[in-house]
Amino acid sequence: MIEVVVTALRDEAQGVLGIELRAADGALLPPFEPGAHVDVHLPGGLTRQYSLCNDASETARYCIGVGLSALSRGGSAYVHEKLREGDRLMIGEPRALFRLSPDAARHRFIAGGIGITPILAMIRWCARHALPWELHYCVRSRLNAAYLHELSLLGGHVHLYADDEEAVHLPRDVGPMMCDLDPTEHVYCCGPGGLMDAVAAQGERLGLPPQRQHFERFTAPVSAVQTSSDSAFTVVLARQGVRCNVEADESILGSLERHGICPPFSCREGLCRSCEVVLLAGEADHRDYVLSDDEQRLNKSLIICVSRANSRELIIDL
Numbered sequence: 215m216i217e218v219v220v221t222a223l224r225d226e227a228q229g230v231l232g233i234e235l236r237a238a239d240g241a242l243l244p245p246f247e248p249g250a251h252v253d254v255h256l257p258g259g260l261t262r263q264y265s266l267c268n269d270a271s272e273t274a275r276y277c278i279g280v281g282l283s284a285l286s287r288g289g290s291a292y293v294h295e296k297l298r299e300g301d302r303l304m305i306g307e308p309r310a311l312f313r314l315s316p317d318a319a320r321h322r323f324i325a326g327g328i329g330i331t332p333i334l335a336m337i338r339w340c341a342r343h344a345l346p347w348e349l350h351y352c353v354r355s356r357l358n359a360a361y362l363h364e365l366s367l368l369g370g371h372v373h374l375y376a377d378d379e380e381a382v383h384l385p386r387d388v389g390p391m392m393c394d395l396d397p398t399e400h401v402y403c404c405g406p407g408g409l410m411d412a413v414a415a416q417g418e419r420l421g422l423p424p425q426r427q428h429f430e431r432f433t434a435p436v437s438a439v440q441t442s443s444d445s446a447f448t449v450v451l452a453r454q455g456v457r458c459n460v461e462a463d464e465s466i467l468g469s470l471e472r473h474g475i476c477p478p479f480s481c482r483e484g485l486c487r488s489c490e491v492v493l494l495a496g497e498a499d500h501r502d503y504v505l506s507d508d509e510q511r512l513n514k515s516l517i518i519c520v521s522r523a524n525s526r527e528l529i530i531d532l
């Protein structure tokens with residue numbers, strides 16, 4: 215964990231607050247990859263993941279952008295209403311789950327709303343390394359389009375789509391955004407679930423291989439994690455020699471905590487990978503958004519905050 219100080223706050227657009235963080239002890243911060251995020255620990259035991267949006271070559275500071283969510287469960291509301299310059303916060307080390315591919319000769323970005331933040335860091339990287347890029351940026355209104363001026367200075371093509379400037383049925387038709395993909399081009403998408411689902415569906419229609427599509431989810435779909443048809447199963451902790459019953463209405467992580475075992479976690483929504491464990495035996499019912507299709511098929515790894523079992527028992531390396 216790193217203690218940081220809020221050294222600047224800036225309105226980046228309507229409902230988007232830009233925050234600059236520097237190490238409390240004045241030291242340099244750990245380096246990060248474009249697209250990486252940090253866990254930010256807020257008062258009240260809240261932990262939120264925010265993407266770093268400054269230039270990844272900077273290590274004197276981290277910049278994040280926080281959109282005020284209408285459905286805020288406390289995180290964005292606290293940041294917008296209570297956070298002040300000079301406040302101290304604890305953050306985790308940067309983690310990169312959404313990365314620029316070194317195999318891509320061109321990069322096509324599709325961002326929705328606050329999903330622009332990891333993409334901004336990626337575009338800064340492209341600009342610094344003279345890599346061709348193109349951005350399709352979907353917002354409710356031009357007033358909500360954070361970082362638009364900075365983006366216009368970074369040497370690529372920015373296409374802005376504002377819902378209030380045209381009659382739009384959501385999710386948007388993303389066909390035109392992906393109609394002229396170069397065979398060497400990769401697609402990166404971050405934004406609301408509807409937009410990402412539409413991009414994934416269009417990628418499938420175009421026969422785009424999964425390696426050329428990259429997604430970063432901020433929130434899990436509402437219905438995704440637990441269902442009323444779930445049943446109980448047993449999880450065995452091989453190293454500790456402990457067996458835990460996982461009830462139908464709890465997660466593996468919840469069951470372990472109930473048994474006094476506290477593995478690391480952060481989002482509890484299958485988005486951040488911090489609770490991943492090695493799966494030694496049993497068949498997983500993977501419900502996360504971070505393991506690739508291949509990783510899920512291999513069945514060697516398990517995201518214990520959301521995934522369940524298709525077998526009566528799972529043995530994990532804990």
Ligand code: FES
Pocket residue numbers: 478479480481482483484485486487488489490502517518519520
């Ligand atoms: S805690 Fe984030 S994926 Fe499990």
